[in-house]
Amino acid sequence: MLIIKNLKAKIKTSEGDKQILKGINLTVNAGEIHAIMGPNGSGKSTLASVLTGREGYDVTEGEVLYDGKDLLDLDPEERAREGIFLAFQYPIEIPGVSNVNFLKTAINEIRKSKGEEPMSSVEFLKVMKEKAKLVDIDPAMLSRYVNVGFSGGEKKRNEIFQLAMLEPKLSILDETDSGLDIDALKIVANGVNQLKSDKNAFIVITHYQRLLNYIVPDFVHVMYEGRIVKSGGKELALELEENGYEFINGIKENAEA
Amino acid sequence: MENNLKENKTDKDLKQKLVEEFKSMESKLNGEASGNFHKIRKDAIAVFDKLGFPVKKMEEWKYTNLNPLLNHDFHYSSDRKQSELKKSDIEKYKFESGEKNFLVFVNGVFIEDLSSVISNSENIYVGNITGGRKKYPEIFEKHFSKYADYSDRSLVALNTAFSADGAFVYVKKNTDLKEAVHILHISDAEKENVMLQPRNLFVIEEGGRAEIAEDYYSKGDNFSFTNMVTEVYCGKNSHTGHYKIQNEGDKDYHVGMTQVHQEQDSNYSNTTVSWGGSIIRNDLNAVFDGRNTESHFFGLYLLDGKQHVDNHTLADHKMPDCFSNELYKGILSGHSTGVFNGKIMVREDAQKTNAYQSNGNILLSDDATIYSKPQLEIFADDVKCSHGATSGQLNEDEMFYIKSRGIGDKNAKALLLKAFVSDVIDSIKTDEFREHVENKLEHKLEYILR
Ligand SMILES: Nc1ncnc2c1ncn2[C@@H]1O[C@H](COP(=O)(O)OP(=O)(O)O)[C@@H](O)[C@H]1O
Ligand SMILES: [Mg+2]
Numbered sequence: 001m002l003i004i005k006n007l008k009a010k011i012k013t014s015e016g017d018k019q020i021l022k023g024i025n026l027t028v029n030a031g032e033i034h035a036i037m038g039p040n041g042s043g044k045s046t047l048a049s050v051l052t053g054r055e056g057y058d059v060t061e062g063e064v065l066y067d068g069k070d071l072l073d074l075d076p077e078e079r080a081r082e083g084i085f086l087a088f089q090y091p092i093e094i095p096g097v098s099n100v101n102f103l104k105t106a107i108n109e110i111r112k113s114k115g116e117e118p119m120s121s122v123e124f125l126k127v128m129k130e131k132a133k134l135v136d137i138d139p140a141m142l143s144r145y146v147n148v149g150f151s152g153g154e155k156k157r158n159e160i161f162q163l164a165m166l167e168p169k170l171s172i173l174d175e176t177d178s179g180l181d182i183d184a185l186k187i188v189a190n191g192v193n194q195l196k197s198d199k200n201a202f203i204v205i206t207h208y209q210r211l212l213n214y215i216v217p218d219f220v221h222v223m224y225e226g227r228i229v230k231s232g233g234k235e236l237a238l239e240l241e242e243n244g245y246e247f248i249n250g251i252k253e254n255a256e257a
Numbered sequence: 258m259e260n261n262l263k264e265n266k267t268d269k270d271l272k273q274k275l276v277e278e279f280k281s282m283e284s285k286l287n288g289e290a291s292g293n294f295h296k297i298r299k300d301a302i303a304v305f306d307k308l309g310f311p312v313k314k315m316e317e318w319k320y321t322n323l324n325p326l327l328n329h330d331f332h333y334s335s336d337r338k339q340s341e342l343k344k345s346d347i348e349k350y351k352f353e354s355g356e357k358n359f360l361v362f363v364n365g366v367f368i369e370d371l372s373s374v375i376s377n378s379e380n381i382y383v384g385n386i387t388g389g390r391k392k393y394p395e396i397f398e399k400h401f402s403k404y405a406d407y408s409d410r411s412l413v414a415l416n417t418a419f420s421a422d423g424a425f426v427y428v429k430k431n432t433d434l435k436e437a438v439h440i441l442h443i444s445d446a447e448k449e450n451v452m453l454q455p456r457n458l459f460v461i462e463e464g465g466r467a468e469i470a471e472d473y474y475s476k477g478d479n480f481s482f483t484n485m486v487t488e489v490y491c492g493k494n495s496h497t498g499h500y501k502i503q504n505e506g507d508k509d510y511h512v513g514m515t516q517v518h519q520e521q522d523s524n525y526s527n528t529t530v531s532w533g534g535s536i537i538r539n540d541l542n543a544v545f546d547g548r549n550t551e552s553h554f555f556g557l558y559l560l561d562g563k564q565h566v567d568n569h570t571l572a573d574h575k576m577p578d579c580f581s582n583e584l585y586k587g588i589l590s591g592h593s594t595g596v597f598n599g600k601i602m603v604r605e606d607a608q609k610t611n612a613y614q615s616n617g618n619i620l621l622s623d624d625a626t627i628y629s630k631p632q633l634e635i636f637a638d639d640v641k642c643s644h645g646a647t648s649g650q651l652n653e654d655e656m657f658y659i660k661s662r663g664i665g666d667k668n669a670k671a672l673l674l675k676a677f678v679s680d681v682i683d684s685i686k687t688d689e690f691r692e693h694v695e696n697k698l699e700h701k702l703e704y705i706l707r
Contacts, residue, residue, distance in 0.1 A: 054657050080663035092658035096676025105672060106662040113663070145676075166662065 001201050002028040002071075002170055007062035009050050017058065020046045022226035024062070028170065031198040035212055036205045037240055038223035044205045045089055047223075048174045052086045053079050066170070080106075081113045083169030087159035087176050089205075094146040099158070100128070102146050103165050110166065131164040135191045152179040160191045167195075172203045177211035189214030209241035271327050276306050278333055279418055294390070297402050301417035308411035320596045320628050321538050321567040326510045329480045331452035333419075342445065347371055350441050350474055353696065354689040357436040358383050363443045365421050365453035376436050382427040383438055386458060389425030396427055400460050404488045404544070405516040413514050416454045416486040423456040423485075424471075430492070431464035437498075437687040438469045442485070444509060447477030455485040459499070463492040463520070468687045470500040475509040475533075485513040491523035493547065498526050498686050502694065504533040507562060512538040521547025521576075528555040528684045530694055531566045532701050542571040545579040545607075555684040556585035559698070560593035560625070561705045567596035572614075574607035574637075583614040586681050588674055589625035590705050600632040603640050610640040618648035619677060621670075621705070667706045674702055 009021040020043045028034055036044055050057050051064065053076035064071040071079065094102070108118040119127075132139050135157045147155050156176050163171055173192070177185055192215050196202065204215055212220075212234065220236040221228045230236065279302045286295065310327060311318040342363055351359070360383070361371040367385035374383045382389055390397040407414035424440045442455050461467050475481050483505070491497050505511060511534050519525055531537050543552050558566045572581040587595045601612045618627045631644035651673050659669040675698065682698065685691035 052661050054661075055653065075666075076657060076660040077663055077665045077669075080661055086661055088658065088661075092654050094655050094658070094673070094676065096679045097659075097672050102659070102662070102672070105668055106664050109665060109668060110663040162662065 001030050001067060002026070003065040005063050005065075007047075007050070007064060008060045009046065010058045010060055011046065012056050012058060019060075020057075020226050021050065024223075024226075024228060026221065026228060028201050028203060030169075030201055032219065033196065033202045033204060033215060033217045035215075035217035035220045035234075035237060036203060036223055036228075037207055037209075037220060037237060039207060042223045043226040044223055045174055046226075048086055048089075048172050048203075048205065051079075051172060052076055052084060077109075078113075080166075080168075081110050085163050085166055085168035085171045087156070087163055087171065087173045089174040089178075091147050091150075091155040091159055093148045093150075095148050097146050099142040099144065099146050103128070103162065106166065128165065131161055134164050134194060135161045136187045137161050153181065153184045156180055157184065157188060160188050164191060164195060169200050170203070171195075171200065172205065174205045175207070176204075177206050177208060185211060186214060209237045212237045271331065272306070272309050275333065275415065276302060282419070293398065294401070298418050298420065301402075301407050301414045304407055304414040305411050305418055308409070308414065311411060317569065317598075320594070321536065321565065323510075323512075323536070326480075326482055326536065329450050329482075331480070331482050332449045333452040342368065342371065342443070344371060347441065347443075350443070350472065352439060352689045352693045354692060356439055358438040360385065360424050360438065360440045361443070362423065362441065362455060363445050364451050365423070365442075365455050367422050376434060376438075380429040380432040381434055382425065383434075384425055386420070386423050386425045386456060389427060389458070393427060396460060397425075397458070400488065400490050401458060402488075404490065404518045405486050405514055410514065412484055412512050413486055416456055416484050416514075419454045420456040420486075421454060423458070423487075424469075425457070426459045426461075426467060426469055428461045428465040428467050428495075430462045432462075433465070434467040437690065438467070439690075440469065440471045442471065442473045442483070444473075444475040444481035444483055444505065445477055446475060446479035446481040446508070448479070450480040450482075452482040452484070455483065457485070457487040459487070459489045459497070461489070461491055461495040461497050463494060465492060465495045466497075467495075468498040468500075468690070470502065470687070470690050472502045473505055473511065473534075475505040479508065481505070481509045483509070483511045483513070485511070487513070487515045489515065489517040489525070491517065491519045491525050491550075493520045494522040495520075496524045500527070500685060500687075500690055501529045501539070502697075503529075503531040503537060504697070505535075506533060507535050507564070509534050510536045514540045515542070517541075517543035517552075519543060519545050519547065519550040519552065522549050523547070524551045526553040526555070526684065526686070528557075528681065529568065530557045530559075530681075531568075532557075532559040532697070534566070535564065537564075537566040538569070539567070540569045540571075542573065543581070544573040545576055545581070548576050549578045550576070550580070552579075552581040553684065554581070554583040554585070554599075555681045556597075557678050557681045558585075558587045558589075558595055559678075559701050559705065560587070560589050560595060561591040562593060563591070564593045565596075566594070567598075569596075569598045569600075571600045571602065572612055574601070574603045574610045574612060576606060577608045577610070579607065580611045581613070584681060584684075585616045586678050587616075587618040587627060588621065588678070588705070589618065589627060590621035592622070592624045594625070595627045595629075597627070597629045597646070598632065599630075599644065600634070601642060601644070603633075603635040603637050603642065605636045607637045608639045610637060610642070612640070612642045614644040616646040617677070618646075619674065620648060620650060670706050671702045
């Protein structure tokens with residue numbers, strides 16, 4: 001589904017360009033869950049931004065193939081229509097735009113791009129109620145403005161709710177667990193587990209092992225200073241949790257040796 | 258130099274023509290020329306003759322240049338024949354939800370056949386000035402030209418001199434007009450350049466309630482110049498919702514003065530929406546002549562191409578305990594220009610004044626310009642005043658978030674722009690007016706973001 005080859009990217013800042021991604025290699029197949037772990041600042045969110053087409057980054061080397069097509073050639077909205085979804089680390093508030101209107105516009109634009117008829121209001125409301133239940137969101141919240149006045153946890157749940165509504169093929173969850181208490185974490189994980197199938201895939205970015213008790217990954221990758229320095233099965237997350245930064249330093253020394 | 262001379266000459270020509278036109282109108286007045294009404298008009302034409310058209314070197318006209326307009330030759334005749342517009346021609350101007358009180362004016366002339374009024378009763382008059390003046394001469398005398406001072410405003414003087422016709426809405430004491438009034442002013446430039454001078458008078462007496470919309474359109478490929486004046490009298494404890502929607506085309510010039518007089522405990526709300534027209538200058542002045550009045554000024558301008566819209570407002574706090582709140586929002590694309598000049602005057606006696614003002618702008622193009630100027634003149638010490646102005650682009654983070662859900666650039670912008678102006682739209686209390694404006698907004702955005 002997704003093949004990332006030697007991806008290098010810079011961020012454009014007012015003080016000049018800064019190389020963040022220094023050669024990422026990653027392959028994600030349908031039906032898989034990949035966890036990407038690593039300390040703050042290692043480039044996890046940057047990878048998510050580059051994959052979803054956020055402005056302000058320069059890809060300097062490498063390529064990303066999504067279903068065999070060059071992903072980096074597409075606009076953000078085209079990527080979304082092709083089935084890529086990002087649950088934001090910091091969801092954006094949009095005053096004046098209701099959740100309902102927002103999602104209805106999104107769903108119908110995605111449908112239109114596929115030559116499908118728009119979803120009827122009745123059907124939309126029905127689907128919305130179902131999916132709201134999945135992540136335990138009060139339907140009353142959905143008539144409110146997108147993320148405005150939502151608590152940190154509500155914002156994260158709203159991301160997963162949007163994911164459930166849009167039914168993407170490849171979902172990237174960027175630290176959806178941070179700021180969630182254990183109950184909310186279970187709700188979010190339960191939502192993801194119900195949505196997962198052999199046709200879709202998830203990239204779960206986190207720096208705590210905790211979430212991975214509930215969303216069990218097939219692969220765990222450790223990212224450090226813009227590179228994936230180690231990959232393994234779910235037991236790698238436990239190792240990392242136990243040994244912390246020293247463990248990473250060890251990896252780093254090995255990588256550099 | 259040569260250019261200058263030419264412009265001055267044209268100005269004089271149009272001015273001179275109008276003064277002469279006034280004389281010819283006067284000669285046809287017969288008995289009316291001796292009345293009080295005509296005395297005002299004669300005085301007004303003398304003022305206009307003396308002052309001439311406003312020029313850019315006047316502080317109040319710094320950003321708005323009327324010269325392009327003065328270079329055209331406008332046909333203005335006070336005894337113009339009735340319009341040839343038929344009922345089917347005006348269908349498209351009607352509100353989607355149907356019309357109840359609907360007044361149609363074409364080139365300033367009332368077209369009774371196209372109008373329909375359901376609310377008239379012994380307590381309510383909805384019609385034109387000519388009719389209202391006959392029916393309620395004492396009310397007309399009491400209010401006409403009592404608020405829109407023309408002594409130092411040449412365009413108000415010009416309008417007053419000709420004050421041919423316009424809407425007259427009279428709501429007697431403790432009466433609720435209930436059904437809103439939709440006033441359609443069409444400038445019909447199908448055959449020639451036209452100039453029109455609509456004059457509206459709304460008198461809402463003590464305890465009265467009314468919702469009134471002025472809706473301006475143009476028609477035809479020639480130029481039009483609208484110079485309108487609306488006077489609004491808000492009696493004690495009355496409630497008035499007043500809307501002005503400008504839908505003219507790119508060969509149409511519109512200057513207008515809305516002058517509001519508020520008595521004690523009255524509540525007045527104005528929403529001015531400008532999205533059509535070439536050069537627009539709106540003045541909205543409210544004088545708070547009694548304690549504890551409440552006023553809301555809302556405005557929306559949505560511009561593209563070379564459109565120029567200048568909104569000047571004045572909240573004149575003369576008495577204590579009054580509240581005024583102002584919110585103007587603009588979306589500017591292409592090479593358009595917006596001007597917002599909001600003046601809050603708090604006079605010596607106006608203690609415990611609350612006056613707020615805010616102007617927000619989104620610039621969709623590097624070639625669009627906004628001049629935003631708050632003007633606070635405060636002569637009382639116990640007052641709360643604030644003002645703020647912003648201008649910027651659409652928020653990039655919001656844009657990316659929306660696009661990341663599959664929404665394309667155009668719809669993403671439309672969502673954010675609609676959200677941006679929603680508080681102005683929501684200030685329109687009459688459902689049929691608001692729905693109409695919402696639909697138009699949708700189309701206008703579609704066009705601007707094309
Ligand atoms: N807008 C920015 N301007 C400058 N540096 C940035 C910006 N965003 C991220 N960075 C830098 O890029 C690096 C990677 O950040 P990020 O991708 O957010 O890491 P992570 O998600 O793994 O914590 C960090 O060193 C961070 O400081
Ligand atoms: Mg991050």
